[in-house]
Amino acid sequence: MSGIVLHQYAESPFSEKVRSILGYKGVSYQSVEIPMIMPRPDTMPLTGGYRKTPVMQIGADVYCDTAIICRVIDEIYPENTIYPEEHLGMINTVAHWTDTFLFKVCVAIAFQPKAAATNPLFQDESAMSAFMADRAEFSKGSSELGMPFETAEPHFIGHLNQLDQQLSVGGPFLFGDKPSIADFSTYHNVWFIYTREALRDYFSPFEHLMAWYEKMLSFGHGNVEMIAGSEALAQASASLPEEIMDAAFLDNFQAGQLVSVMPIDYGFQPVIGELLAAGMDEIAVARNDDQVGRIVVHFPRTGFQVVE
Ligand SMILES: N[C@@H](CCC(=O)N[C@@H](CS)C(=O)NCC(=O)O)C(=O)O
Numbered sequence: 001m002s003g004i005v006l007h008q009y010a011e012s013p014f015s016e017k018v019r020s021i022l023g024y025k026g027v028s029y030q031s032v033e034i035p036m037i038m039p040r041p042d043t044m045p046l047t048g049g050y051r052k053t054p055v056m057q058i059g060a061d062v063y064c065d066t067a068i069i070c071r072v073i074d075e076i077y078p079e080n081t082i083y084p085e086e087h088l089g090m091i092n093t094v095a096h097w098t099d100t101f102l103f104k105v106c107v108a109i110a111f112q113p114k115a116a117a118t119n120p121l122f123q124d125e126s127a128m129s130a131f132m133a134d135r136a137e138f139s140k141g142s143s144e145l146g147m148p149f150e151t152a153e154p155h156f157i158g159h160l161n162q163l164d165q166q167l168s169v170g171g172p173f174l175f176g177d178k179p180s181i182a183d184f185s186t187y188h189n190v191w192f193i194y195t196r197e198a199l200r201d202y203f204s205p206f207e208h209l210m211a212w213y214e215k216m217l218s219f220g221h222g223n224v225e226m227i228a229g230s231e232a233l234a235q236a237s238a239s240l241p242e243e244i245m246d247a248a249f250l251d252n253f254q255a256g257q258l259v260s261v262m263p264i265d266y267g268f269q270p271v272i273g274e275l276l277a278a279g280m281d282e283i284a285v286a287r288n289d290d291q292v293g294r295i296v297v298h299f300p301r302t303g304f305q306v307v308e
Helices: 013-024 066-076 085-110 125-136 149-168 183-192 197-203 207-217 229-238
Strands: 004-008 028-032 055-058 061-064 224-227 258-263 271-278 283-287 292-298 304-308
Touching: 004 013, 004 229, 013 066, 013 085, 013 183, 013 271, 028 258, 055 229, 061 066, 066 085, 066 292, 085 149, 085 183, 125 292, 149 183, 149 197, 149 207, 197 207, 197 283, 207 271, 229 292, 258 283, 271 292
Parallel strands: 004 028, 028 224, 061 292
Antiparallel strands: 004 055, 055 061, 258 271, 258 304, 271 283, 283 292
16 A cells, blocks of 8 residues: 655745654655745656645545544544544634634735745745745636735734633643644644744744644654655556445535536645545545546535536
């Protein structure tokens, strides 16, 4: 069986969420450092269009969106589950809110003028305009990531304050003694801001939150071997996708239909393929790629739309 290959880049907060879970679980895996902007010639043959970061590959199976990536990692490495059954509904709700609303808030905080002035990416004018043009293309058709800084800041500080208060009386993690997916979703947002030195003062009043953050940081990134994108593509070419057992179909969809799948919030780059599953938790489509052959692309149900 092929192992996990994480396609990610160092500065990506959602990649940090997955790296941290792989660290917590002590997983050995491979990783491809992808460019921060398009083109990504070693990723697109795998996803067939989806371009958010990160993406996880296992042979010829490709997982898009951390909601499914983290769940699949937990299924493969179930020890110390990050989806404890007694809190499952609430933990997933918190994780979803954090990965959508709070992330939106954090984007506005991270790219405020004070932080942009010291961001290494923005020191080179041509790199900065290439990044802005790339993200404009990425966000086309969506206003989701456009929250004004003045709106975002009170939401950000208010939430840090609530987390700090909770952690001062409970913990050590958000839902008890062990970290859950809610901790990892919160962690990558805090990491996104904390790693920008110009913004570190936001955290000074919150010692309990900082103690929690240090614990989360200490999980590290697991045992990672960096590989070239071409090596990942060769693994996909040499593999066949796993068969999907007991595929479910909600919403009147049927096996074999040609569909288009894309996120509902931003990153409206569709993946077109033959529907293999559209159940409560997962959408899967098969595609044939000229370069790597048959690939099955998996998405979480929540946060995605399927169009005939
Ligand atoms: N819901 C997605 C969000 C992923 C996301 O927004 N990732 C950012 C980077 S952290 C992104 O895709 N930026 C544009 C890009 O990398 O092309 C997930 O959970 O994976």
